[in-house]
Amino acid sequence: MNAIEFKNVSRRFExxxxxxxxxxxxxxGTIHGLVGxxxxxxxxxxxxxxxxxxxxxxxxLIRGKTSxxxxxxxxxxxxxxxxxxxxxxxxxxxxxxxxxxxxxxxRGLIFLDRKKALKSLQEIVSSYGLSFHKWxxxxxxxxxxxxxxxxxxxxxxxxxxxxxxxxPTAVLTPQEVRELFQNLKRLKEEGxxxxxxxxxLKEVLEFTDSVTVMxxxxxxxxxxxxxxxxxxxxxxxxxxxxxFTYQGERKMIAxxxxxxxxxxxxxxxxxxxxEPLRDVSFELKPGEIVGIAGVQGNGxxxxxxxxxxxxxxxxxxxxxxxxxxxxxxxxxxxxxRQKVGLIPEDRLEEGLLLRQDMRENFLLGQHHxxxxxxxxxLKRSRVTAELESKISEYDxxxxxxxxxxxxxxGGNQQKLVIARALDPSPxxxxxxxxxxxxxxxxxxxxxxxxxxxxxxxxxxxxxxSELDELIDLSDxxxxxxxxxxxxEFQRRDFDPWKIGKVMGGGSA
Ligand SMILES: Nc1ncnc2c1ncn2[C@@H]1O[C@H](COP(=O)(O)OP(=O)(O)OP(=O)(O)O)[C@@H](O)[C@H]1O
Ligand SMILES: [Mg+2]
Numbered sequence: 001m002n003a004i005e006f007k008n009v010s011r012r013f014e015x016x017x018x019x020x021x022x023x024x025x026x027x028x029g030t031i032h033g034l035v036g037x038x039x040x041x042x043x044x045x046x047x048x049x050x051x052x053x054x055x056x057x058x059x060x061l062i063r064g065k066t067s068x069x070x071x072x073x074x075x076x077x078x079x080x081x082x083x084x085x086x087x088x089x090x091x092x093x094x095x096x097x098x099x100x101x102x103x104x105x106x107r108g109l110i111f112l113d114r115k116k117a118l119k120s121l122q123e124i125v126s127s128y129g130l131s132f133h134k135w136x137x138x139x140x141x142x143x144x145x146x147x148x149x150x151x152x153x154x155x156x157x158x159x160x161x162x163x164x165x166x167x168p169t170a171v172l173t174p175q176e177v178r179e180l181f182q183n184l185k186r187l188k189e190e191g192x193x194x195x196x197x198x199x200x201l202k203e204v205l206e207f208t209d210s211v212t213v214m215x216x217x218x219x220x221x222x223x224x225x226x227x228x229x230x231x232x233x234x235x236x237x238x239x240x241x242x243x244f245t246y247q248g249e250r251k252m253i254a255x256x257x258x259x260x261x262x263x264x265x266x267x268x269x270x271x272x273x274x275e276p277l278r279d280v281s282f283e284l285k286p287g288e289i290v291g292i293a294g295v296q297g298n299g300x301x302x303x304x305x306x307x308x309x310x311x312x313x314x315x316x317x318x319x320x321x322x323x324x325x326x327x328x329x330x331x332x333x334x335x336x337r338q339k340v341g342l343i344p345e346d347r348l349e350e351g352l353l354l355r356q357d358m359r360e361n362f363l364l365g366q367h368h369x370x371x372x373x374x375x376x377x378l379k380r381s382r383v384t385a386e387l388e389s390k391i392s393e394y395d396x397x398x399x400x401x402x403x404x405x406x407x408x409x410g411g412n413q414q415k416l417v418i419a420r421a422l423d424p425s426p427x428x429x430x431x432x433x434x435x436x437x438x439x440x441x442x443x444x445x446x447x448x449x450x451x452x453x454x455x456x457x458x459x460x461x462x463x464x465s466e467l468d469e470l471i472d473l474s475d476x477x478x479x480x481x482x483x484x485x486x487x488e489f490q491r492r493d494f495d496p497w498k499i500g501k502v503m504g505g506g507s508a
Pocket of ligand 1: 016036040045
């Protein structure tokens with residue numbers, strides 16, 4: 001039986017079709033993948049199903065019946081639940097309160113029967129073979145993976161039969177990804193239907209039963225996963241061949257050992273309850289990409305925070321020098337003066353203003369750049385021209401500089417963050433998860449841009465949770481575990497298995 005069927009569904013925003021004539025079927029009790037480039041319309045299609053953006057034309061059938069879903073509450077009543085690309089939990093409330101919000105079993109008229117709610121949640125957890133116990137923790141104290149489990153438990157508590165997950169693994173560690181998929185498989189065995197949006201074609205191939213491919217709002221086709229390959233899906237998505245590893249030229253630097261380091265960090269130690277750093281030392285020379293590998297929570301985030309905002313860490317000990325100058329007291333402004341650029345870990349928290357348009361966002365922090373202002377006056381046409389060239393270089397969609405950022409797809413927002421960070425290209429770059437949420441075609445372009453910067457002699461420190469990405473781009477890789485650098489690998493010795501072993505706490 002089909003749990004869901006899209007029949008010629010279109011969704012128009014003013015005169016733009018985010019979905020057009022989209023048709024596909026999802027069998028009950030399966031995991032169904034949804035793939036496509038950034039802006040292809042995946043999230044929009046799922047928001048149509050969940051009643052956030054009902055279709056403007058066409059219809060959606062639920063268990064064979066036409067159901068014009070008008071709102072998320074209506075969708076939930078029909079047994080459809082959604083975990084969004086960016087989570088929507090209230091972070092100061094406890095897990096339990098978040099789950100029962102809007103669904104409280106009531107005793108009398110006033111009292112919330114939390115005990116009853118807790119009991120039924122514990123039953124859900126044990127009947128699906130899941131594990132969870134942090135019911136009274138505030139959401140803010142949970143890891144991203146745990147928060148996601150709470151989102152899923154919330155759907156199960158609401159008795160959802162169809163679970164929509166929009167890029168659930170983009171921010172998870174490899175361990176958390178494995179756990180998530182074990183849980184999803186169990187839910188599927190219990191008869192639930194799961195819709196999964198992902199840019200990670202490997203996991204789509206491993207865990208789904210069938211896959212629908214979208215391109216520019218339309219459906220390209222639906223294939224059985226066992227008949228699909230990474231190349232086939234990528235070709236269907238992008239409409240051309242895509243290479244999965246960096247193919248371009250890597251310029252060899254003549255005598256790197258004679259070059260002076262641009263950055264020196266020596267014996268950096270930071271006391272912290274959550275993520276301490278101990279005795280971290282490294283150098284960064286012009287023309288190299290140094291990869292930082294490690295399972296999340298082993299000091300990398302703390303290092304990035306320190307490097308980009310050292311004045312916030314008065315108790316840090318050790319040295320942080322750029323071109324021989326002490327940076328311990330520096331803030332972001334001083335770092336920018338030292339020609340340091342940043343691609344931040346969380347684009348929504350640190351990088352972007354969603355209520356502003358692309359032009360305002362592109363200008364953030366660059367208002368005083370002499371290219372863009374003269375005698376205190378903004379040269380608007382110059383900004384627009386520069387931005388338009390970036391839009392075409394990175395294939396950012398929509399292409400209109402006045403597009404509101406909040407209405408752009410996640411991957412396209414990320415492309416703007418990269419374009420901005422490389423304009424003008426800084427001499428030193430802290431780069432965190434540059435391709436998170438970005439489609440295969442755009443990953444290729446971002447990787448090319450980073451290696452191009454390296455070839456121009458920039459010094460790049462690359463933080464990534466994708467080991468493949470680090471191996472592809474780095475000249476050296478430093479592996480973090482327990483707040484220290486446990487091993488360093490040179491490019492000629494890269495071996496994912498050996499690096500993975502150190503990441504897990506083993507020896508090199
Ligand atoms: N509320 C809205 N108003 C106007 N346009 C919108 C709105 N929501 C989405 N769009 C546009 O619809 C298109 C599809 O966006 P959608 O978020 O569905 O893409 P996506 O496939 O999920 O991409 P990504 O992989 O980057 O998340 C984009 O061009 C986007 O700008
Ligand atoms: Mg999306």
